[in-house]
Amino acid sequence: MSDAAQPTAAEVRAAAEAVKAALDRHLAAVERRSGEDDPAVYEAFNQLAAAAEAYDELLYDRYDEVTPFEIPGADDALPPYAGPEEPNALSVLIRRDYTVVEPQRLLAQARRIETADEDDGRAGVSASGTVHGALGLLFGEFEPDEIASRHKEFGLEEGDSTLWVTAADEPAEAGEWLEAPFEQVDPQQVVCRFDVSAVFDDDIDDVEDPDDLDTDPDEDEGLEPLDAER
Known part of the structure; x- marks a missing residue:
């Protein structure tokens, strides 16, 4: 330079x-x-x-x-907000990942749902015998937020999750985005974003472990902010 x-x-x-x-x-x-x-x-x-x-x-x-500081995810940061100052509509985009860690617990919950439906006279084709069928019953019976709060009861383990709030001048037309709900997101319309991932906990644990700290004064320590998951 x-x-x-x-x-x-x-x-x-x-x-x-x-x-x-x-x-x-x-x-x-x-x-x-x-x-x-x-x-x-x-x-x-x-x-x-x-x-x-x-x-x-x-x-x-x-x-x-x-x-000596490192800002995690700086390369992936959202661009500055350029949406409407007074938005008339908003969209909330949520993704939550799970791992099926106890299939038998999941299947047992699905059978309970089917049994309850039969008692109410809503018997249909049995779907509780397969994992994908049990998942369909589970998410058809409970709201996603309830599943998130009770995931261990259903044999699931939480993975990464993210929530984006986007702003718009006008609401979308009915049925306009249903076939591809996440493909037309403008990053400059994102008002706020909240990410949760085990990788942030791992990074903090790495820094807090004295055995993992670099004591060489000639090397950068790469400290991570504790709010890394925001």
Whole structure:
């Protein structure tokens, strides 16, 4: 990089002050949080991540130095929001992954559902004898949120999950997106996003384990923020 293209010392200092301000905003949002998925905390986290990344880049360009912090998922971050300021409609996109870890428990639950249907005079073709049939009965009987809260009862183990809230000027036409519900999402219309994954817990465990910490002062430690799953 040429000297003309390098940031000034004042620009680096201003970026450092922006990180300090973002830290204060993030702490204040955490202290006032209204629940586990408080959007104010999520927004403050993203602002802190952006400020830290900008400071790191300027610091390197000016002084050939780096910070000891790593922002997880920065390469996959959503672009800045460019949707309507006052949206008239919204869509909530949810994906939850599960593993069938106890098929017999799942099949037993499906048989209970069939038995209850028979008692109510709603007997139909038996589907509880196969795993895919049992899953169909399960998700036909219970709301997805109830399955999420009771997944262990149904022989399931939680995997990754994500929730996206997108904004729009007008609601979609009836039946417009049913055949491909997740294919037309504009990342710039995403108001907020919440991700849950075991990989975040693994990263935190790696950092907290003293045996895994790199004590070489010449190497970056790569500390992960504790809010990595936001």
